[in-house]
Amino acid sequence: MLSPANDPAGVRGEPLVSLEDVGVLRNGRWLVRGVDFSVSRGEIVTLIGPNGSGKSTSAKAAIGVLKPDEGRVERKPGLKVGYVPQKLSIDWTLPLTVRRLMTLTGPLPERDMHAALEAAGIAHMLGAEVQHLSGGEFQRALMARAIARKPDLLVLDEPVQGVDFAGEIALYDLIKSIRNLSGCGILLISHDLHVVMAETDTVICLNGHVCCRGTPEAVSRSPEYVRLFGSRAAQTLAVYSHHHDHTHLPDGRVRHADGSVTDHCRPDDGHHAHAPHEHPHDHDHDHDHDHAHDAHAHDGQHAHDHAHEHAHSRSGEGRHA
Amino acid sequence: MLDDFFVRAILAGVGLALTTGPLGCFIIWRRMAYFGDTIAHSALLGVALSLLFEVNLTLAVFAVAALVSVLLLFLQKRQALSADALLGILSHATLAIGLVMVAFMSWVRIDLIAFLFGDILAVSTTDIALIWGGGLFVLAAIAWLWRPLLAATVNAELAEAEGLKPERARLFFMLLMAVVIAIAMKIVGIMLITSLLIIPAAAARRFSVTPEIMAVLASLIGAAAVVGGLFGSLTYDTPSGPSIVVAALILFILSLLPRRHRTVMQGQGS
Numbered sequence: 001m002l003s004p005a006n007d008p009a010g011v012r013g014e015p016l017v018s019l020e021d022v023g024v025l026r027n028g029r030w031l032v033r034g035v036d037f038s039v040s041r042g043e044i045v046t047l048i049g050p051n052g053s054g055k056s057t058s059a060k061a062a063i064g065v066l067k068p069d070e071g072r073v074e075r076k077p078g079l080k081v082g083y084v085p086q087k088l089s090i091d092w093t094l095p096l097t098v099r100r101l102m103t104l105t106g107p108l109p110e111r112d113m114h115a116a117l118e119a120a121g122i123a124h125m126l127g128a129e130v131q132h133l134s135g136g137e138f139q140r141a142l143m144a145r146a147i148a149r150k151p152d153l154l155v156l157d158e159p160v161q162g163v164d165f166a167g168e169i170a171l172y173d174l175i176k177s178i179r180n181l182s183g184c185g186i187l188l189i190s191h192d193l194h195v196v197m198a199e200t201d202t203v204i205c206l207n208g209h210v211c212c213r214g215t216p217e218a219v220s221r222s223p224e225y226v227r228l229f230g231s232r233a234a235q236t237l238a239v240y241s242h243h244h245d246h247t248h249l250p251d252g253r254v255r256h257a258d259g260s261v262t263d264h265c266r267p268d269d270g271h272h273a274h275a276p277h278e279h280p281h282d283h284d285h286d287h288d289h290d291h292a293h294d295a296h297a298h299d300g301q302h303a304h305d306h307a308h309e310h311a312h313s314r315s316g317e318g319r320h321a
Numbered sequence: 322m323l324d325d326f327f328v329r330a331i332l333a334g335v336g337l338a339l340t341t342g343p344l345g346c347f348i349i350w351r352r353m354a355y356f357g358d359t360i361a362h363s364a365l366l367g368v369a370l371s372l373l374f375e376v377n378l379t380l381a382v383f384a385v386a387a388l389v390s391v392l393l394l395f396l397q398k399r400q401a402l403s404a405d406a407l408l409g410i411l412s413h414a415t416l417a418i419g420l421v422m423v424a425f426m427s428w429v430r431i432d433l434i435a436f437l438f439g440d441i442l443a444v445s446t447t448d449i450a451l452i453w454g455g456g457l458f459v460l461a462a463i464a465w466l467w468r469p470l471l472a473a474t475v476n477a478e479l480a481e482a483e484g485l486k487p488e489r490a491r492l493f494f495m496l497l498m499a500v501v502i503a504i505a506m507k508i509v510g511i512m513l514i515t516s517l518l519i520i521p522a523a524a525a526r527r528f529s530v531t532p533e534i535m536a537v538l539a540s541l542i543g544a545a546a547v548v549g550g551l552f553g554s555l556t557y558d559t560p561s562g563p564s565i566v567v568a569a570l571i572l573f574i575l576s577l578l579p580r581r582h583r584t585v586m587q588g589q590g591s
Contacts, residue, residue, distance in 0.1 A: 060478065060482075063482045064481070064482070065478045065481045065482050080484075081482050081483055081484070082483070083478070083479050083482035083483055085476050085478055085479050085482075088475070088476050088479070090475055091349075091350055091351075091352065091474075093349045093350055093523070093526055094350045094474065094475070094532060095526065095529040095530050095531055095532060095534070095535055096475070096531070096532065097530060097531065100531050100532070101475075104468075104471065104472050104475060104479075105468070105472045105479070105480060105483040105484070105485055106468070106483070129530075149483070155482065
């Protein structure tokens with residue numbers, strides 16, 4: 001999925017950050033395990049998944065805020081990260097204007113500061129205290145701060161929370177233009193998929209481990225899929241919200257659909273009804289779409305082995321189509 | 322001039338207040354008021370140990386305060402108890418152990434009140450040198466740690482992700498607290514140190530638009546409280562340490578009075 005064929009900028013090289021079989025253990029419980037993905041220059045990777053599925057944990061492991069308890073995280077030496085955390089509350093006793101927020105982690109040329117605030121659409125808020133901003137304005141300010149420092153890797157944890165729908169689209173446009181203009185890699189965490197889809201290079205679905213991954217961009221070229229993603233609601237979600245076939249038990253072990261219990265959640269241990277696979281979005285669309293849909297929707301019974309095989313066999317050539 | 326006890330007291334007090342200003346800002350931004358109290362209370366254990374082993378008082382107090390800070394950091398990481406409960410346990414346990422140890426040492430007669438509430442009128446020229454030397458060191462260290470400390474105050478993970486070292490900054494900050502408490506004990510005493518950290522910073526909040534301005538204002542307000550409190554104690558013959566705290570409180574209340582309404586600059590947009 002990192003093949004140059006679906007590289008919009010054409011500058012994608014070695015990964016900025018890559019995770020290999022990463023697991024994070026906290027209080028005897030694996031928050032995530034067996035996570036591997038990478039983000040390259042100019043690439044947008046989106047992590048999705050239900051609450052508690054380890055999206056933020058994986059992102060924090062990627063940028064070194066959390067040390068993985070197993071597996072490896074490799075970052076390009078001297079990697080400059082811009083980070084918008086999921087939760088950020090600033091005590092009102094701390095006097096902080098938007099201007100001061102911009103230089104929080106490092107000095108900044110005045111011109112870059114203004115350009116970033118302009119891009120985020122809050123240039124007029126420069127002198128405002130951050131405690132007086134609305135949720136959406138604050139989110140934009142955080143985004144402006146992260147991009148102003150011209151990072152190699154931008155990590156956005158639920159960047160559109162508290163933003164209304166129009167603002168949401170504007171923010172995703174902003175994310176797209178940041179990628180296109182600066183060529184930085186973007187690791188995006190999101191639970192609302194519909195808008196993200198069009199610009200994301202790789203979607204990684206997490207549920208304690210990598211459930212599946214796909215490249216919605218190649219798919220979006222097909223008129224049927226554009227219609228699907230464009231109509232944004234139920235159908236789009238149906239593509240990515242599959243039934244998880246296993247339950248994470250309170251003690252950190254995992255009960256699988258076949259009733260067996262293992263102490264970790266490896267996708268390739270044979271317990272999972274679906275082996276790790278790419279969502280076959282990027283194959284040729286010369287076959288019946290309803291049929292392919294079954295494969296995406298994961299109807300829970302996983303009675304569509306043949307659809308999977310089909311997808312696998314085609315995905316290789318589909319990427320370069 | 323330094324012969325006059327009153328001048329010495331003012332010099333010592335102002336030197337301390339200038340130091341506690343920026344430190345106090347971080348204490349309230351990070352909601353560490355109770356932490357400051359705990360470290361201060363542990364100072365009495367330091368006093369007892371210094372008497373027992375006949376070592377330098379300031380050094381012993383610093384050592385115990387630093388030890389308790391590091392212990393707190395460690396225990397908080399273990400997450401066995403809430404930070405609040407841990408602070409409560411350590412705060413009063415160290416104070417009580419200190420008092421018990423002092424009671425056992427029947428061969429020393431010490432003025433407990435002087436340690437609990439300070440005796441700024443008794444500071445020597447050596448004390449002043451220690452306060453100003455230590456204070457300048459603390460201020461220089463705070464300036465050096467300013468960016469990571471401030472960024473970590475907003476969000477530690479953000480600071481970490483963007484290449485600052487919030488954990489290290491936090492540890493240094495706690496050690497600086499221990500230094501300040503060791504040098505402040507003589508002036509306002511164990512029970513009142515935290516007030517000199519918190520009240521001037523709180524009073525500075527409403528007049529500040531940036532963290533830096535607030536830090537400087539907190540220092541100045543603290544210095545004003547020292548001068549006002551000392552003159553008050555001279556005039557009304559009240560204990561000097563508590564008088565300084567009362568003066569700081571008066572400045573804080575004044576800061577709360579409604580001001581002429583000033584529109585916040587938000588540019589043309591709104």
